[in-house]
Amino acid sequence: MADSRDSADLPTVSVITVNYRTTEDTVTCLSRLRAELDYPADKLELICVDNASDADSAARLGSLPDVSLVTSAENLGFAGGCNLGARAASGDVLAFLNNDAVAHPQWARSAVRVLRDEPTVAAVAGKVLDRAGDRVDFVDGGLTWFGMGYKRHAGEIDDGSHDAPRDVLFGTGSSLFVRAEPFTRLGGFDERFFMFYEDVDLGWRLNLRGWRVRYVPECLSYHSHHGSMAGVDSAREHYLLERNALAALYKNASEDTLARALPAALALTVRRSTARGEVDPTQLELDRRPDDPAEDGTTTVSTQALAGVLAIDQFVDLLPELRRSREVEQRERVRADVDLRPLMRKALEPAYPLPRYLAAHEVLVEAFGLDRAFGAPRRIVVITGDAVTERMAGPAIRAWHTAELLAEEHEVRLVSTNERVHTREQRFSVVRADARELAGHVEWADVVVLQGHALEMVPALKRADSDKIVVCDIYDPMHLELLEQGRDTDEQRRHADLRGATEVLNAQLRRGDFFLCASQRQRHFWLGHLAALGRITPRIYDTDPTMRSLISVAPFGLPAAPPRRTAPGIRGEHTGIDAEDRIVLWAGGVYSWFDPLTLLRAVHRLSERRKNLRLFFLGMNHPNPEVPEMGMADRTRELAEELDLVDRHVFFNEGWVPYRHRQNHLLDADCGVTTHFEHVETTFSFRTRMLDYLWAGLPVVTTEGDSFADLVRQEELGVVVPAESPEELAEALDRVLYDEDFAARCRERVAEVRERFTWESVLAPLTEFCRDPRPAPDRLRGSAPLSRTPRESGVAALRKDVALLREYLDRGGPREVARRAAGRIRRVAAQRLRGGGSE
Template sequence: MERAILPEVSVVVVNYRGAEDTITCLRALRDDLAYPADKLQVVVVDNASGDGGADRIRAAFPDVTVVDSPTNQGFAGGCNLGVEHATGAVLAFLNNDARPHRDWLTEAVRVLRREPGVGAVASKVLDWEGRTIDFVDGGLTWFGMGYKRHAGQPDDGSHDVPRDVLFGTGSALVVRTSVFKSLNGFDERFFMFYEDVDLGWRMNLRGWRVRYEPASLTYHRHHASMSTVDISRELYLLERNALAALYKNLSDETLAKVLPAALALVVRRATARGDIDPRQLEITRRPADPADDAAPVPVPRQALAGFLAIDQFVELMPSLAESRKKEQAARRRTDADLVPLMRKAMEPAYPLPRYLAAHEILVDLFGLDEVFGRPRRVLVLTGDAISEKMAGPAIRAWNMADVLSGEHEVRLVTVNPLCTPPDAPFPVLRVRTGDVGEQVAWADVVVLQGHAMEYVPSLKDAANTKIVVCDMYDPMHLELLEQGKDDTDEQREKDLLGVTKVLNNQLRRGDFFLCASERQRHFWLGHLAALGRLTPSLYDNDPTVRSLLAIAPFGLSGKPPQRTGPGLRATLGLAESDKVVLWAGGVYSWFDPLTLVAAIDTLRARRPDVRLVFLGMKHPNPEVPDMDIAGRTRALAKRLELTGTHVFFNETWVPYQDRQNWLLDADCGVTTHYEHVETTFAFRTRVLDYLWSGLPIVTTDGDSFADLVRREGLGVVVGSEDPDALADALEKALYDKEFADACAERIAAVRERFTWEVALAPLVEFCRDPRPATDRLPGSATLVRNRPLALGEKLQRDVKLVKEYLDAGGAGEVARRATGRVLKKLRRG
């Protein structure tokens, strides 16, 4: 990010008798943080420590704003007091027993600048040594207790994907100042614990997103401030604040079911935690000596915490009721909308047998499953092979499942015989075509691609209420025009009609469609319009029609490629000094590898160290036949005596998880194709791997990626079937270091727009609130029908027409039009 346009950030740190920790934290902010010092304000609130710590902090850091609180206002009140002295457009809250990674603020601010709908960035928090997880995701139970998911587990890199969360931890949270103030900050009645849960909950209800960003990293000595506090006092705050958060934030309908059950559960939690005999006051259990019945009954402090929490919750209810009115009036999202962000709302949380029994009773009797229930079920359905070696459709389906699994229960299902998937955080199943219907019945939302809808004929029925998302990133009928050139005309026509019918079935039935580029979007809009899907009601509600058809390009990993094994140089025996051109995908009929081989033949005369490597010649899907173009490419390379010296063929397929090793050995990426309709609307998925690995791109003109390369300066675009121009372009990309370095720098900025999280954002957004397409809703009809115009309306219309005719052609045009209208009336009469 450019320094000049970075916002000022105010970091708020609350200190209470922890000056040593606070000084360590401030030192890290001053010495280790990459954020520009002149755009950083640090505010320390001393919460009436009374130990001289505030003076120590002032002496050690004279540039820090130190605010003395007259009383201990807790974390919530201390933070709010600090915000009163903050001047930044962005607020960053950091525990005094935490230290930031150098990129903590830079990465958080990058998210806020790039995504205007994000109100707060939840940082990734590890323990002080950076080994175990403190915060990577938040969960919320139906009874109001927030918790840190995966806390205490080793940080194995599996939580390094950004995601939306319900809340971030207050120990490291970056918030837009305007949003924080519009929410009146943290709720000071909480004092500490769950004030961050409550803030995130309220933020989400108002339509703002809270975004977990793993690159915004901090390290935390967990609960250093509570190390001397009795556990019963902590339990008291947790119980009381959970009830307060529920009361403020749940809708009337939900609260009516939840609050009685939550109160009952607090009591059972208290008696179970304190191992209290729940039947000791039964009338049938009176002691023989009446005097013994008057003796005090000991209650453990951990049990007492629950009872006192309810008592003080009642005390707070009048003020909470006022807050509740404001929150309910301001909400923009429903309770059901936020259930996916709660992760596992029905989680009991405490493994106490009597408590678990009560939890089950309350959930059943109050029907809480109906309120929070199970997570939304999403089926991602493909016909492609899923294994270590995957082609584009399977890669796309895999990443759809991966991105959606953070918020929903997801299954990835293929009907392909080859299904030997790598480890996944979601189930991956291979089913027979006849059994797909069972998977569809399980799902709330079906995301499908290719021919998948044909496996479930009932899904094509207009009366079917299942929500269907159709991934149209592959215009199969245009592809088939090229792929089928070797077949007879009769077979080609038959195949084309069949594939077009498959696509039309999806276009008629789908509730939401995805395509890969703006060009494709124009193409599919034409299809949808021809099929009558662009209705007036849809258009009036959404003139862009993006609620029906959105762009979701192929994506790439948000993490830069890292070598995990040998690459193409070691595998093929290429020297480190060789200049390598990489063809990163398969060789299919719609490509033009022949011109590329001819260009290498031309270039080797003046650059003998040039090498061309084809990454995969054998499609990983066994159902995809070899295409004639592959054989012709091998034959041409052999005839020109290039095979094994300047042109190399990997005759299998590089596993998806290993492809970065080959990419990191290349010097530039290439894709060449013929000039035809398929090219115009194609999206060359493997070109994204060039962006991922920072390779200058040489491409033939005519597709959407050529537009991108030309517009953003990512490489060289050449005309089709011009080996000399292609040779010159390859030479520039390979041997002009200044040019290649400039391309790599621009690629680094562009690739951020193509991470899977960004690319699939429209799908993620739709699945958060999936709805039938408006023209598929029962009873959908035009509400306003034509009626005869009144006299005044007719006069207004005629005056408007006269003006248009004068503008178009003067008085003569008015006379001609008027004569025409008279003749029409005479013919009717």
């Protein structure tokens, strides 16, 4: 239990738990809340609502210390019970927790932190696992077009992939925090639902009124799913699910949506029940009459088959009341249905794997045009040229997380043109394609997200009449990299490689509808590039003077969940590295634009007085066999041998650590390091593996000159040193490794800053663009400027041309005339290609 001295800045939280004939669970839940929850006792109000249990249960619950008991003479259901508790609550925040759940000590603090920091969040949806803590109960919610909410990923192993905060349509009522004022203003849960979907309906209504519901994985609890439904006929559950789904749809959908969806939803309700009850749908056909003349007109129908029919019957009875509720919701809404489509996740999900039902779902979706009304998932292809395997380098890692994030709302394919493609199963497709096959994936997609040389492999995308939306991820200025990478090649080859890379990037800059770069420095660089190519036009500028709708900053990211050890890392796995040693980690490859040589000299200098100093290079050989080892790798090995550091103070991993296991090495390190030379590549680079240092909470030592060095200096994440200064680098390493107070302060700052760099946060510009993708303004057909003056007569135009001819002859003779004429021809041709010319 938290010390009450920190309570002044925290709101009172009223935790409401409803009991119905499961008193033992309720006692455990409330007792552990009071004993284990890290929240000030004077700001924690525990309320137990007893839903018509027996006298012994009420007496036992009433005897619990510091628990307010509210009793009901009748069973109000979950919705009514929660509302009864809310009316008795005094807190600014209402927390609903199932009586068969146990809260993590940080359950309340983590939710309150978000509610305080984000004023547009009305409700916090907690992460819910099973009681063993192994499998998912709730991490995200989806909503079908027919009004049924469902828990996405329920039953899956909790592998850490659901530990990123996100906006959701609703949270599960088994673990939900809500601001008291909007909860009261909305009338709380709809008590007509009794139980099931009252939480879906509440979240839907909050979102329609402009509030947000935020999933917070740190708000953790453990739940015995459906513990209160033990022994209850499943047909009764299906009845409530069917009725309440129709009620939620009727109340909350707009006029246009309801007109299209409700008839189909009613038909689907019947089919779902007859399929579940295995009813013969043809038994009343005239040609199926039995031969027995004594037919009595009766048949046996299971309660499963009756559930849907009775649900519709009761929905009809509720319509007068629901109509009044609908009028309120439609009057108060500030968001359109289309605004909530991303939060529905996959609205066309059939939800039940019953063959007859699936057939009906397909028919109804097509017959009522529901794919148009709810939008089939947008199809997005993410293309990389890098190896997508267990061992991935930066471009593949970025493409992987891009696909993973977009797959939350869209149908996504991650396509690699590399020979090496094999991964575990994901929520998105991962395929390998050559140039011929790549065209088919591009044709399939609505949006193409590409990096590297991918555009060169699909020439059709470059054509002026291509209507595909293209996002170019230009986080890597590869032509600047080549200035360093090509130092070991001959001058002619170097010029050709640089020219080729520049042309590849220019093609992307001419074609793209939206661009991503890694830093503000890069954004300025690319804006200059775009301006030089003529992409910064008045039309683009007038549409958005900030240019953010054309090019946005999306740096490299890191997982939202902290690293978890899954296997041994550096310590104990490498001879010569012991538990008490201080480990400096070089977490990426050894490339020509880096300066590991100065680092080796610094380690050599520092090792003379710090005998337990160890430097570990995480990967010497690139996982993509098409990327040759650079000369700097050999020079690094040679210098380490020359200084007699190898396997004493310097250790090389000659392979490449699998991406999913890199945390085991990071967690063994005491600081992360990167050193580079002072040149133009450094100025515009973004050292992607530096994010792993933040992820693992490591103090950072880095060379000045790039945008990450600015971050380290400004946020006090470590030490920034001048380029090629082994003396200052040695002192910096000594400070972060052996000054315990300084290292602790760095780790505190790292823990705060790293929250800004989760993949969800850094890729937010791309997420927003893909929700409403559109061509860049200068790529819209017919986008040429409209004439602002009356068209000149033929005579006037002729006189003007003659005057220009004389002027050009005076300036430079026939050559000047020819040059000007050629320029006019090019301009007219370009205008017509864009659709702006007249026929």
